[in-house]
Amino acid sequence: MSVLRDFSAQLCSGGIRVVDLTAPLQSTTPILQLPPPFGNTVPFQLEEISRYDDRGPAWYWNNIHTGEHTGTHLDAPIHWVTGRDGRSVAEIPPGELIAPASVLDFADRALQDPDFLLQVNDVQVWESEHGTVHGWFLYRTGWDARSGDQDNFLNANETGPHTPGIAADCVAWLLAERSIVGIGVETAGTDAGAAHGFDPPFPCHGSLAGSGRYGLTQLQNLAELPPTGAVVIATGLPIVGGSGSPARVLGLVES
Amino acid sequence: MSVLRDFSAQLCSGGIRVVDLTAPLQSTTPILQLPPPFGNTVPFQLEEISRYDDRGPAWYWNNIHTGEHTGTHLDAPIHWVTGRDGRSVAEIPPGELIAPASVLDFADRALQDPDFLLQVNDVQVWESEHGTVHGWFLYRTGWDARSGDQDNFLNANETGPHTPGIAADCVAWLLAERSIVGIGVETAGTDAGAAHGFDPPFPCHGSLAGSGRYGLTQLQNLAELPPTGAVVIATGLPIVGGSGSPARVLGLVES
Ligand SMILES: [Mn+2]
Numbered sequence: 251m252s253v254l255r256d257f258s259a260q261l262c263s264g265g266i267r268v269v270d271l272t273a274p275l276q277s278t279t280p281i282l283q284l285p286p287p288f289g290n291t292v293p294f295q296l297e298e299i300s301r302y303d304d305r306g307p308a309w310y311w312n313n314i315h316t317g318e319h320t321g322t323h324l325d326a327p328i329h330w331v332t333g334r335d336g337r338s339v340a341e342i343p344p345g346e347l348i349a350p351a352s353v354l355d356f357a358d359r360a361l362q363d364p365d366f367l368l369q370v371n372d373v374q375v376w377e378s379e380h381g382t383v384h385g386w387f388l389y390r391t392g393w394d395a396r397s398g399d400q401d402n403f404l405n406a407n408e409t410g411p412h413t414p415g416i417a418a419d420c421v422a423w424l425l426a427e428r429s430i431v432g433i434g435v436e437t438a439g440t441d442a443g444a445a446h447g448f449d450p451p452f453p454c455h456g457s458l459a460g461s462g463r464y465g466l467t468q469l470q471n472l473a474e475l476p477p478t479g480a481v482v483i484a485t486g487l488p489i490v491g492g493s494g495s496p497a498r499v500l501g502l503v504e505s
Numbered sequence: 506m507s508v509l510r511d512f513s514a515q516l517c518s519g520g521i522r523v524v525d526l527t528a529p530l531q532s533t534t535p536i537l538q539l540p541p542p543f544g545n546t547v548p549f550q551l552e553e554i555s556r557y558d559d560r561g562p563a564w565y566w567n568n569i570h571t572g573e574h575t576g577t578h579l580d581a582p583i584h585w586v587t588g589r590d591g592r593s594v595a596e597i598p599p600g601e602l603i604a605p606a607s608v609l610d611f612a613d614r615a616l617q618d619p620d621f622l623l624q625v626n627d628v629q630v631w632e633s634e635h636g637t638v639h640g641w642f643l644y645r646t647g648w649d650a651r652s653g654d655q656d657n658f659l660n661a662n663e664t665g666p667h668t669p670g671i672a673a674d675c676v677a678w679l680l681a682e683r684s685i686v687g688i689g690v691e692t693a694g695t696d697a698g699a700a701h702g703f704d705p706p707f708p709c710h711g712s713l714a715g716s717g718r719y720g721l722t723q724l725q726n727l728a729e730l731p732p733t734g735a736v737v738i739a740t741g742l743p744i745v746g747g748s749g750s751p752a753r754v755l756g757l758v759e760s
Pocket residue numbers: 319323324325439467494
């Protein structure tokens with residue numbers, strides 16, 4: 251039997267289970283709130299075209315108004331100035347986005363400190379137990395539990411948002427020393443909430459895009475994936491010239 | 506070695522190839538044009554928020570305005586009145602949308618007759634060579650070659666659009682006698698262009714939705730899939746209450 255037929259048979263029989271890592275899209279989906287003079291994204295909104303009525307007697311459908319970077323979404327390299335000559339979201343070969351996942355769970359640390367930053371040493375300790383990180387680097391912080399409430403999700407006070415992230419030198423080390431497809435997080439962006447004040451600002455965005463790698467944000471249900479052995483399928487829409495896209499992200503795990 | 510690790514290794518080594526079945530999304534992506542008094546979808550449009558400028562010095566991003574049923578997309582059962590008590594697009598278990606594909610190529614017939622309708626007998630002749638259809642029923646007509654030009658794609662004259670489809674009794678037979686996930690086509694909708702005049706109108710939409718099954722439209726590159734043996738991953742966005750969604754559709758084939 252071929253590998254594909256084996257795979258397909260296991261999906262049918264339930265030997266392989268599909269975990270939905272995607273947040274539902276609706277008007278309450280949290281969005282970033284940048285201070286003036288910066289531009290902001292529109293909230294996700296459906297606009298009804300017809301619903302079994304005079305505008306369409308047998309059919310229901312909507313227009314969609316949203317941002318490229320809303321809900322669970324993919325950052326393409328051209329999203330950031332360091333990747334401006336890199337790939338748009340439509341130029342990413344979709345096969346690159348299907349890859350094994352290394353899932354690092356630091357929810358206990360983020361619970362103690364919302365500004366927690368993952369360090370190289372934290373990754374090395376994880377590797378001593380689970381092996382070298384590769385494929386999708388998925389960073390669990392428990393932040394998905396907050397995604398139903400925008401204020402709780404962005405967790406901002408007078409000094410700005412406070413959400414966990416990855417230290418600048420840890421991202422640089424991952425990109426230089428490990429072979430990863432990209433970084434996936436449960437927060438609104440791949441950088442920590444306080445990264446506007448880092449030097450340089452937003453180091454995770456800058457390093458990922460500059461290396462032609464990808465970001466995945468607002469993931470949920472990472473707790474259902476094992477530390478290693480899952481395969482993640484991350485599919486954005488092929489928006490020509492797009493800087494990113496709402497994405498459907500699925501984890502395949504053995505039952 | 507586990508099935509998932511085998512699968513992942515084959516993806517890395519190129520033993521399994523990913524074929525993108527998705528049309529690029531841009532302002533020229535063809536959209537349906539319904540006559541008055543019916544509502545119509547907005548064209549796909551990006552609205553720039555910032556591009557490495559005063560509105561966002563280090564970042565480029567856009568808002569998106571589109572329809573749920575634009576480009577390569579997924580029809581959920583509630584899209585049609587026959588499925589109004591069925592699933593919205595967010596309620597479809599994503600594992601159902603990863604399935605083996607039966608790919609039926611009738612491009613030669615559609616070239617001779619743009620109103621060509623697939624009949625039960627055509628499917629039975631195909632089955633005598635390739636086995637029983639199952640999983641995703643993908644119907645190739647060569648129509649993807651027209652997708653760069655809306656007029657050529659919709660192919661309308663004074664009697665309305667003329668694009669190939671599936672006969673009403675063939676769809677009913679597929680749903681009653683075969684186990685399929687849904688029907689995928691290269692045209693703007695799962696019904697033939699002339700189906701507004703059928704009795705009942707739009708039988709493919711009505712039967713699919715009434716059976717809780719799914720439609721996939723404006724596929725491309727079906728010619729790169731074998732008649733059997735490919736696995737198709739069709740991922741829409743989990744739009745709460747949505748009638749459908751732009752989708753990324755990928756075919757996995759053995760090299
Ligand atoms: Mn983003």
